[in-house]
Amino acid sequence: MGKRIKIFDTTLRDGEQSPGCSMNLKEKLKVAKQLEVLGVDVIEAGFAIASPGDFEAVKSIASEVRESVVASLSRALPKDIDRAWEAVRYAKQPRIHTFIATSDIHMQYKLKKTPEEVLQQTKEMVRYAKKYCPDIEFSAEDASRSDWDFLCRVFDTAIKEGATVINVPDTVGYTTPDEYYRLITYVKENTPGIDSVDISVHCHNDLGLAVANTLAAARAGATQLECTINGIGERAGNAALEELVMGINTRRDYFNFECGIDTKEIYHASRLISNITGQHVQANKAIVGANAFAHESGIHQHGVLANKSTYEIMTPESIGLTENKMVLGKHSGRHAFDDRLKALGFHLSAEEIQKAFSEFKELADKKKVVTDKDIEALVEQRQVAIEEIYKFDRFVINSGNTITATASVRLIKKDEKFEEVSSGDGPVDASFKAIDKVVGIDFKLMDYKITAVTEGKDAQGTVRVKIQKDGKVFKGRGLSTDIVEASVKAYLNAINKMLNAIELGEGDEVGEKAG
Structure with missing residues (x-):
C-alpha cells in the first residue's frame, strides 16, 4: 500500500473563475454530486463572499454533500471568514480556506503591506477562523515566487494558530518540477510542526507544467493535490484531476501513491463539466480527449490488435469508457438502453431513465443508428435542465x-x-x-x-x-x-x-x- 494522497477539487471555485465557465446553482449542485461520486476528498464549493449566488451555491452544496469535505475560500479578512463559515457551517465536514499573498511583488503592489504586517495578519486571521471551524486550510498566495525563509515563517505562524492544511500554491504557473520539488522539501525541513498538518499544492498551467509540478511536489512530500476536472481554471487553467489521478494509478510502480478516486467516473465527470460550461475538450487531451484511445496509424492498429498494451498504457474501461459495440436503434428495448446508460457512467432515477428513453426513441426514428455520443448528448442536456419560463x-x-x-x-x-x-x-x-x-x-x-x-x-x-x-x-x-x-x-x-x-x-x- 502506497502513501495516501488526498484529492482537493476546485472545479467549482477556481475552475468556474475561468472565462465562460460560470455555472448556475442547479449546475453547481450537479457537479458537486458527481465529484462526491468520483470520490474527491475535498470539494472547494466556491468563494462565499464573491456574490450572493456564490454564497447560496456553497451553502447548498455544504447541506447536501456528506462524503467529502466542503470548503469555501476566503481572503484573510474577518468579513470573508464570517461569510465562508455561514456558507459551510451545515456541512458534515466543513473547512474554511483562507489565504494571503506572500511574494514580494504581491505584498508591495497588491497588499501594500510589509512582511511583518503579513505575518501578523496571518496570525490573527487563522486564529479568527479557528474559532469557527476545526479544519482550517491556509494558503500563501504566490508561494512559488516568495522568499523561502519568509514562507516558512508564515507557515510556522499559521500552524501555531491552528491551521490543519498548509497550501504552497504556484499561483501564476511560474515554477518548474525540479524547483518545486526543492521548495516543498525546503518547507518540510524548515517549518516547525509541518509533520502535523497536510501539505497541499495548487498549480496553474501557464507554462504547461501544472500536472508535472504537482506530481513533483507529491514526490517531495505533499499530501494533498489541488486540481480541476478537465484542467479548467484561471488563465491557462489548473492541474487536471484526470491526469494526476491516472498518472498516479498508471505509474504506481514509480510514485507508490494511493488516492480514493473511482477512476471509472472520470470520463462521466469530464463530459458533465464540458457540457455545463460549454468548453469543449480538445481531441488530443490526455485521458479524456476523443483521440486518447484512438489509433489511426497502421503500425499502431496492428500492435493494438495483437496486444492492446503495445500502444495503450491504460484501458478505456479504467476511466469509464466502454468497448461495448452493441448497436442501439428504434427496435432496441428499455433494458438494452438502461444497460448502455450504466456502461456510459450515468446513474439515473427510474423517472429520468424513462424520460431519456422516450427521447431516445424519438431520435431513433430520425437516425438509423444511435451512438454512445448521441445518448450522452441526450442525457447530459436533460441533466442540466432549468425551469422553463418559456x-x-x-x-x-x-x-x-x-x-x-x-x-x-x-x-x-x-x-x-x-x-x-x-x-x-x-x-x-x-x-x-x-x-x-x-x-x-x-x-x-x-x-x-x-x-x-x-x-x-x-x-x-x-x-x-x-x-x-x-x-x-x-x-x-x-x-x-x-x-x-x-x-x-x-x-x-x-x-x-x-x-x-x-x-x-x-x-x-x-x-x-x-x-
Whole structure:
C-alpha cells in the first residue's frame, strides 16, 4: 500500500473563475454530486463572499454533500471568514480556506503591506477562523515566487494558530518540477510542526507544467493535490484531476501513491463539466480527449490488435469508457438502453431513465443508428435542465437563396401561447428575432457555435450560444438533428437562464479571486 494522497477539487471555485465557465446553482449542485461520486476528498464549493449566488451555491452544496469535505475560500479578512463559515457551517465536514499573498511583488503592489504586517495578519486571521471551524486550510498566495525563509515563517505562524492544511500554491504557473520539488522539501525541513498538518499544492498551467509540478511536489512530500476536472481554471487553467489521478494509478510502480478516486467516473465527470460550461475538450487531451484511445496509424492498429498494451498504457474501461459495440436503434428495448446508460457512467432515477428513453426513441426514428455520443448528448442536456419560463412549441421556416428568410416561432408561457413572425439574414437569425419579439427584453448575442455530435448526414447537432445582459453572461445549449431547431432550443435555454437569474435577483460577482 502506497502513501495516501488526498484529492482537493476546485472545479467549482477556481475552475468556474475561468472565462465562460460560470455555472448556475442547479449546475453547481450537479457537479458537486458527481465529484462526491468520483470520490474527491475535498470539494472547494466556491468563494462565499464573491456574490450572493456564490454564497447560496456553497451553502447548498455544504447541506447536501456528506462524503467529502466542503470548503469555501476566503481572503484573510474577518468579513470573508464570517461569510465562508455561514456558507459551510451545515456541512458534515466543513473547512474554511483562507489565504494571503506572500511574494514580494504581491505584498508591495497588491497588499501594500510589509512582511511583518503579513505575518501578523496571518496570525490573527487563522486564529479568527479557528474559532469557527476545526479544519482550517491556509494558503500563501504566490508561494512559488516568495522568499523561502519568509514562507516558512508564515507557515510556522499559521500552524501555531491552528491551521490543519498548509497550501504552497504556484499561483501564476511560474515554477518548474525540479524547483518545486526543492521548495516543498525546503518547507518540510524548515517549518516547525509541518509533520502535523497536510501539505497541499495548487498549480496553474501557464507554462504547461501544472500536472508535472504537482506530481513533483507529491514526490517531495505533499499530501494533498489541488486540481480541476478537465484542467479548467484561471488563465491557462489548473492541474487536471484526470491526469494526476491516472498518472498516479498508471505509474504506481514509480510514485507508490494511493488516492480514493473511482477512476471509472472520470470520463462521466469530464463530459458533465464540458457540457455545463460549454468548453469543449480538445481531441488530443490526455485521458479524456476523443483521440486518447484512438489509433489511426497502421503500425499502431496492428500492435493494438495483437496486444492492446503495445500502444495503450491504460484501458478505456479504467476511466469509464466502454468497448461495448452493441448497436442501439428504434427496435432496441428499455433494458438494452438502461444497460448502455450504466456502461456510459450515468446513474439515473427510474423517472429520468424513462424520460431519456422516450427521447431516445424519438431520435431513433430520425437516425438509423444511435451512438454512445448521441445518448450522452441526450442525457447530459436533460441533466442540466432549468425551469422553463418559456417553452418551445413549434417553428416554421421559409428560406432560400432567392428570398428573404422568414420564421414563425411559437412559445408557451404558463399555458398561454405566443407566436411571432420575423425575417432575417437566414433561418437562424429570423428565428432568433421572432423569439426576441415574444420575450421583449434587450440583451446581446455574444457567441453562437454549432458542433456535430457524430458523423453522417443524420447527425445530431449541438448548438451553444452565449447572451449578455447587464454585464452577466448566460449560456444555452440545444440538441436536434435539425440545426435550426437546435439553435432555437439553445437560444431559448440561454434566455430562460437569464430570466431565472432576473427573478432570483442574482448580482454581479464582487471581491478578489485567488488562484
